[in-house]
Amino acid sequence: MLDVAYIQKELQEEDKTELPLYFPPPIYYSLNTALNLSILLTMPESYKWFYNCMIQLAFNKNWKEDKKNHPLDIYPANMIRIGRHGEMLFIHEHIIDIDGTVIKIEREQFMNHIISWINNGLYILSYVDVSKLPGTKSYGYSELIHDILVFGYDKGKKTVKMVDFDKEDRLSILEVPYLALEESVYLPLKHSPLTLINPRRQVVYDYDLDLFKELFLDYLNGRNTAKRYSHIINSYGDYWWGAKIYEPFREFVRYSNEESKELDYRPFHALYEHKKCMLYSVEYLESNYFIDKNMRISGQIKELISKTDSLRMRALKYNICKSKEDIRRINNLLVTVELKEVEILQNLLVVMGLN
Numbered sequence: 001m002l003d004v005a006y007i008q009k010e011l012q013e014e015d016k017t018e019l020p021l022y023f024p025p026p027i028y029y030s031l032n033t034a035l036n037l038s039i040l041l042t043m044p045e046s047y048k049w050f051y052n053c054m055i056q057l058a059f060n061k062n063w064k065e066d067k068k069n070h071p072l073d074i075y076p077a078n079m080i081r082i083g084r085h086g087e088m089l090f091i092h093e094h095i096i097d098i099d100g101t102v103i104k105i106e107r108e109q110f111m112n113h114i115i116s117w118i119n120n121g122l123y124i125l126s127y128v129d130v131s132k133l134p135g136t137k138s139y140g141y142s143e144l145i146h147d148i149l150v151f152g153y154d155k156g157k158k159t160v161k162m163v164d165f166d167k168e169d170r171l172s173i174l175e176v177p178y179l180a181l182e183e184s185v186y187l188p189l190k191h192s193p194l195t196l197i198n199p200r201r202q203v204v205y206d207y208d209l210d211l212f213k214e215l216f217l218d219y220l221n222g223r224n225t226a227k228r229y230s231h232i233i234n235s236y237g238d239y240w241w242g243a244k245i246y247e248p249f250r251e252f253v254r255y256s257n258e259e260s261k262e263l264d265y266r267p268f269h270a271l272y273e274h275k276k277c278m279l280y281s282v283e284y285l286e287s288n289y290f291i292d293k294n295m296r297i298s299g300q301i302k303e304l305i306s307k308t309d310s311l312r313m314r315a316l317k318y319n320i321c322k323s324k325e326d327i328r329r330i331n332n333l334l335v336t337v338e339l340k341e342v343e344i345l346q347n348l349l350v351v352m353g354l355n
Contacts, residue, residue: 001283002026002047008173011152017118018152018161021173026050026276028171029269030070032081032125035149035163039091039123039197040080046090048207051284054277055215056225058239059248059267064255071252072245072267074274075225090203094122094196098185107186111178114160115153123197124150128184130164135174137165150181209289212281213354218242220345243345246338250331257327268315271337272308275301282348291351300344307337 011018022041028034040046056075063071080089098105098113105113117124130138130146138144152161159175166172218225222244240248249267256263279301285291286298311333318326 001280001287002041002050004044007042015156016152016154017115019118019121019123021151021163023163023173024171026280027054027074027077027273029266029273030073030077030081031147031165031171033077034171035125035147036080036091036197037077038149038163039199040089043090043199043201043203045203045205049089049205050277051281052208052212053215054274055212055281056219056242057245057271057274058226058241059245059252061238061240061248063248063252070266070270071264072249072270073239074270074277090200090205092198092200094198095193096196097193107182110182110185111153114150114181115155117196118151118153121198125195125197126150126185127193128181129187130184132184132187133162133164133174133176133180135164135166135172135176137167137169139167148184207284207288212285213352216345216348216352217354220342220349243338243342246334250334253327253330253334257322257324260322262319263315263330265312265315265319268308268312272305272312275305275308279305285352291348295347295351297344297348297351300340300347304337304341304344307333307340311337 006022006024008018008021008023010020020042022038025034025037025041027037041050053076054074058073058075058078060066060069060071060073096103098110114124126148127145128148129143130136130148131141131144133139133148138146146164149163150160151163153159154161154175157175158178160178160181162174162176162181163171164174166174215225217223219242222240222242224239224241249271252267253263255261279298282291282298282301291297311330314326314330314333317323318330
């Protein structure tokens with residue numbers, strides 16, 4: 001289950017402040033989602049929502065044309081991205097533009113505003129030129145506009161605490177000089193959008209076992225969960241759903257090989273992280289709803305996690321030295337994962353009295 005010990009506690013001193021952060025977030029294949037989750041999960045009352053909902057997958061039917069969005073997504077992770085209904089859960093979002101559209105902030109006053117926002121409990125998410133930020137994997141390379149999250153500062157060192165990928169391509173907490181942050185915001189962009197995020201404290205979310213069962217059956221039967229909830233959230237578009245994503249995933253792999261393209265690593269990582277989310281949900285059920293631990297359902301899901309981790313490594317290996325043998329093994333592993341997963345979920349179906 002999610003661990004409350006992962007939360008970086010709030011630090012407040014005269015010259016430095018850090019807001020609490022859940023780190024590392026359980027999903028980070030999509031950085032925007034990860035940053036939002038790292039804030040949302042500082043509130044243990046949001047954990048039950050996580051256990052309820054993070055069990056669906058969606059594979060984009062337009063993956064050949066749609067290169068920007070992730071081919072495979074964890075539902076409802078996409079709905080907690082900034083600007084994608086995140087404010088409907090446990091946070092308020094305030095999107096501003098500091099070039100004068102919403103508020104005019106001259107560069108020499110920028111850090112005063114950053115400090116003031118953090119002192120008032122606001123996290124700052126912005127698209128910046130990460131090539132200007134020391135310690136990031138993109139530092140010193142060509143301009144790259146991407147997400148970062150700023151959640152603390154140190155006046156003595158004149159640095160901010162932020163989250164991004166480090167030089168080893170790991171999601172990390174980094175310390176960046178004021179000046180570097182200013183340059184990353186002001187130099188590359190014609191306008192400078194920021195999202196200020198304010199957690200909604202004391203929100204009560206009771207675990208809904210019936211909802212979990214509904215989402216679980218959606219997953220097993222490949223049904224579109226989002227469509228039936230479109231009165232409160234985006235209906236998500238044209239996707240394959242749940243356990244039905246494996247055949248299109250294999251087609252995606254075959255197509256990439258036939259077109260001599262690199263394999264997009266993101267769906268492999270998403271599949272791996274989805275199994276981790278599934279494990280969290282099942283462990284919660286085992287602890288709170290008397291699912292017999294002798295059934296070893298959580299243990300079997302851990303085996304699935306290991307197999308999807310192997311898939312990630314195979315995809316990376318293929319991109320280094322393209323081999324038809326790697327493609328064959330990747331697709332065979334996808335078949336193995338699919339069959340094993342369906343077997344595990346059908347056992348869970350029996351245990352939960354849903355057969």
